[in-house]
Amino acid sequence: MTKKLIILGAGESGIGAALLGKQQGYDVFVSDGGTIKDIYKQELAVNHIPFEEGQHSWDVILGADEIVKSPGIPEKTELMKKIRAKGVPVISEIELAYRFSKDAKIIAITGSNGKSTTTALTFHIFETAGLNAAMVGNIGLSYARVVATAPADYYIVEVSSFQLDDIVEFKPNVAILLNITPDHLDRYDYKMENYVESKFRITMNQGPEDFFVYCKDDQEIDNYLKKQTIYSTSIPFTIMEPLKQGGFMVNDQVNIQVNDEPVIVSMYDLALKGKHNLYNSMAAGIAGRTMEIRKEKIRESLTSFKSLEHRMEYVSTVRGVDFINDSKATNVNSLWFALESMETPVVLIMGGVDKGNDYSAIRELVKEKVKAIICLGIDNAPIQEALSKDTPVMVDTRSMKEAVDAAFQHAEKGDVVLLSPACASFDLFKNYEDRGKQFKDAVREL
Template sequence: MQKKLIILGAGESGIGAALLGKQRGYDVFVSDGGAIKDIYKQELAVNHIPFEEGQHSWDVILNADEIIKSPGIPEKSELMKKVREKQVPVISEIEFAYRFSKDSKVIAITGSNGKSTTTALTFNIFETAGLHAAMVGNIGLSYARQVATAPADYYIVEVSSFQLDDIRDFKPNVAILLNITPDHLDRYDYKMANYVASKFRIAMNQGPEDYFVYCVDDPEITGYLKGHTIHSTTIPFTIMEPLKQGGFMTNEQVNIQVNDEPMIVSMYDLALKGKHNLYNSMAAGIAGRTMDIRKEKIRESLTSFKSLEHRMEYVTTVRGVDFINDSKATNVNSLWFALESMEHPVVLVMGGVDKGNDYSAIQDLVKEKVKAIICLGIDNAPIQEALSGYTPVIIDTRNMKDAVNAAFGHAEKGDVVLLSPACASFDLFKNYEDRGRQFKEAVKEL
C-alpha cells in the first residue's frame, strides 16, 4: 500500500518534494494555507498531484503517514500544534531529498550570514574542477527537485536552521558552519541557545569519516563546542592566528592546510573582497580540499568568482560614485559586514521591516564610514533614534526612486552608495530580490 505523504507549503521546496515523492511511489497531497503560484499549480496538475490552496483539510493532513513541512511554517501555528498532538512524523524537504541521494556526496552550508555566497563559491570550485555538482537548497532549485529531475554526484546545499529543525538522518559528508548571530529568534522562544543548537544539528549525524568545518573566531560556535562533542573530523578556520590544520591568514595570504597539502592565495587576488569574504573563501576552499580537488582549480575559482546578485553586487559608477546592491542584507550583522568591507565614504540606504533590530552594533562603523543615511521604509523611527548621533545626515524616503536620488545628491566623486537595508523588505517590496532590482533600475535612471 502506498504511503500517504502530505506536503505543507507549496513553495519551491514543497513542489520539489511533491515531484520526488510522486516519482518514488508515494501517495502525495499538497496543502497550502495561502495562494499557490500559477507555475507551481501547473506543475502539480501535469504530474497528477492533488493539492489545495487557501485552506488546510485537517482530516486529510492528520491522516498522513509522513508530513514534509515548509521551513516557513512555525511550530506555534495551530496547524503544527494539531500535527504534533497526533504524533504524525514530520520531516523537512532536505531530509526527504537526502533519503534518495545517499550515493552522492553532500556539502551542506549554514550560518546566519554568508551562506548563499559560500554555497555559490563552493559550487563554482566543484564546477571549475569538472565535477558533476548541483547547487541546491535555499539557493537555486530545491534539493528534492534536483534529486527528482537531474541527480548529481555532488550536492552543494544551502541549509537554514528551520530546515535543520526537521532532519532525522540527514548526514552531510562536509558540514560548514560559518557564523551564528541573533536572527529568527522569534522562532526559538527568543533564546539564543535554542538557535545555536539548531544550527549545530547540521553535524548531529556525522561520523569520523565526515568533516565539520567551522569558524574559530565566532564566540557562539566556540562556546557551544566547549560543552558538546562533535563526532566528525573538525577543520577550523580563522583570520586571527596561524593553525596547523584548516584555514588561516599569514602575511596577508590565505592559507588552506588540509590533508598535509598547503595551499596559499594572496588576499588581494581573491575575487570577493572584505573581511567576511576571507571567511567565506576559506570555508569554500576547505570544502574543495576535503574532496581532493586540485589546488590549482580551487585557486582559479577563488580568484575569478563573480559575486551573486543582491549580495554586495557592484551595479555601476555614475559620475565617480559607485553603487552597490546588498539587498540580501536583511539583518544588522549583514550590514555590519558590508560596512566593514567599505574603503571609501558611504551613503547608506537602509530600512524596511524591523525585526527588533539592535543598531548599537553598527554605531561605531556608521560614525567612521557613513556620511549620510537614507532611510527607506514605512517606519524609520528605530533607525533615526539609534543612529542620528553617529552621522550628520538622516533622511526619510518611502520609495526606491526617491531614496536613490537622495543618496546620489549626498554623494561625491569617490563615494559609495550602498543599499544594505538590515531589514526585511515586505513593507514596500515583494521580497529582497524585488528591492534589489528596483534599486538597480533607479540607479540606471540617474
C-alpha cells in the first residue's frame, strides 16, 4: 500500500518535502490555506504532484497516513486540533529529510540568535576543507529538497524551535545550541520553559557518540543543564574562563580545544566582529573539529568568512555616513547584539510587526549609542512608548525611502545608519529580504 503523505503549507520547506516524498514513492498531496507562489506551483505541476491553495480539504487531510506540517502553522488552528484529535502522525520537514539522509553526517544549529551566521560559517569551514557539504534548513534551500535533488555527505542544517517541535527520530551527529532568549513566546503559551524545552529537543535522540555544543554563558541553557541529563558528549564554549575542552578565550585569543589539536586565532583576525560573533566563531570551529577538519583549515575559514546578506551587511558610505543592513534582526536580542558591536554614534531604523517585544533590554545601549530612532512600521506606538525617553530624536515613517531619508538627515559624518528592526517585516514588506533590499536601494538613491 502506498503511504498517503499530506504536506501542509507550500513554502520552501513544504515543496522540498513534497519533492522528497514523491521521489521516495509516497502518494503526495500539498494543501496551502493561502496562495502558493507561481514558481512553486510550476515545480509541483512539473513533478505531477497534486495540490490545492486557498483552502484545506479536511476529509483528504484527515485521511492521510502521515502529515508534514509547515513550521509556520500554529497548533491552535482548528485544522491542527482536528488532526491531533484524529491521531494522524505529524512530522516536520527536517524529520522527513532525516529519514532519507541517515548515512550522512548532520550538524544542526539552533538558538534564538546567530543561527544563520553560525550555519553559514560552519558551512564555509566544511567547504574550505573540501568536503561535500550542503547548507540547508531555514537558510536557503530546504533540507528535504537537497536530500531529494543533490545529496551531500555533510548537512549543515539551521533549525528553528518550530521545526524541532515535530521531530521523532531526527538525530544530528553535532547539535549546536547558541543561546536562548525570549522569542516566539506566543507559540509556547507565553511560557519560557516551554520554549527552552523545545530548543533542547535538538539533543533528544543523541547518544554518547554524538556531540552537544553549547554556550556555557547562557543562563537559560545553564539552568536547564543543571536539571536535565544530556546523553551526548557535551562541548561547551565561553568567553568567561579557560576550559580543558571546548571553546574559550585567553589573552584576546580564541582557543578551540577538541581532539588534542588546539585551534588558536586572535580575536582581531576573526572575519566576524562583535562579542556575539566570538561565540558563533567558537561554535562553528568546534563543529569542524568534531568532524576532524584540520586546524589550519578552521583557522583559515574563521578569518576569511564573508558575512551574510541582511545580517550586519555593510551597504555603502555616503558623505562619511556608513549604512548597515541588519534586516534579518527580527527580535530584540538581535538588535541588542547589533548595537553592542557598534563603535560610533548610531541612527537606528527599527520597527515592524511587534511580537510582544520587551524593549527594556536595549534601553541602556540606546541611551549610550543611539542619537535618533527612525520608526518604520504601521504601528510604531510600542517602540515610542518604550524608548522615547532614551533617545533625543524619534521620527515616525511609513516607507523605507522615507525612513532612509530621515535617517540621513539626522546623521553626521562618522555616524552609522543601522537598519536593525527587532520586528517581523510583514506589515510593509514581503519578508526581511525584501525589507533589506529596499533599504539598499534607498541608500543607493541618496
